[in-house]
Amino acid sequence: EVQLVETGGGLIQPGGSLRLSCAVSGFTVSNNYMIWVRQAPGKGLEGVSVIYTGGGTNYADSVKGRFTISRDASKNTLYLQMNSLRVEDTAVYYCANPRTVMGAFDLWGQGTMVTVSS
Amino acid sequence: QSALTQPPSASGSPGQSVTISCTGTSSDIGAYNYVSWYQQHPGKAPKLIIYEVSKRPSGVPDRFSGSKSGNTASLTVSGLQAEDEADYYCSSHAGSNNFPYIFGTGTKVTVL
Numbered sequence: 001e002v003q004l005v006e007t008g009g010g011l012i013q014p015g016g017s018l019r020l021s022c023a024v025s026g027f028t029v030s031n032n033y034m035i036w037v038r039q040a041p042g043k044g045l046e047g048v049s050v051i052y053t054g055g056g057t058n059y060a061d062s063v064k065g066r067f068t069i070s071r072d073a074s075k076n077t078l079y080l081q082m083n084s085l086r087v088e089d090t091a092v093y094y095c096a097n098p099r100t101v102m103g104a105f106d107l108w109g110q111g112t113m114v115t116v117s118s
Numbered sequence: 119q120s121a122l123t124q125p126p127s128a129s130g131s132p133g134q135s136v137t138i139s140c141t142g143t144s145s146d147i148g149a150y151n152y153v154s155w156y157q158q159h160p161g162k163a164p165k166l167i168i169y170e171v172s173k174r175p176s177g178v179p180d181r182f183s184g185s186k187s188g189n190t191a192s193l194t195v196s197g198l199q200a201e202d203e204a205d206y207y208c209s210s211h212a213g214s215n216n217f218p219y220i221f222g223t224g225t226k227v228t229v230l
Binding site: 035037044045046047050058059060061094096100101102103104105106108109110111 | 121150151152154156163164165166169170173175176207209211217218219220221222223224
């Protein structure tokens with residue numbers, strides 16, 4: 001079955017670090033375009049980070065220098081390392097993939113909640 | 119890079135049509151035919167309903183249609199049904215000089 005399962009969310013204090021995981025089933029993470037998208041409570045969607053097929057990465061200005069996207073082929077898993085967390089990083093974090101389409105994302109995980117609070 | 123602009127809400131009675139606009143710039147919607155639309159029910163992940171401006175993924179009813187003119191894209195839901203009540207988000211490719219994807223502010227569709 002083709003699916004994405006996010007884990008790793010939780011409650012963390014401002015300034016802390018957290019690593020999110022997105023376990024991939026049904027296809028290979030290492031040669032696929034993947035994105036992390038977040039949604040703050042009651043707010044809209046925001047693209048956070050992408051990793052391209054070739055391994056290049058890109059980040060939203062709001063997380064540049066603090067977040068790092070990576071993937072592990074042996075575990076078939078996508079990661080988002082989040083450092084120097086801020087209250088405004090509180091959100092549900094989704095991973096997604098353009099499984100059968102171009103320029104959009106038709107495969108999403110269920111999301112994992114990250115709460116940054118003291 | 120600002121979010122694409124959508125109206126906060128839209129509504130219609132069952133069987134009617136509702137159209138949602140999504141306004142961007144010449145650097146995103148106006149530059150690429152990679153406009154997509156997502157439907158999101160409360161507590162659920164977004165679901166792709168339109169990609170490449172007007173294409174529907176397999177399984178999405180043809181009641182959903184998309185279009186684009188200049189820097190503005192539109193989603194039309196025809197023959198509204200109760201299950202269409204949800205939040206809808208547009209998205210566009212935004213080029214390689216910026217973060218490649220930008221999302222809209224979201225529109226809550228209410229079926230009266």
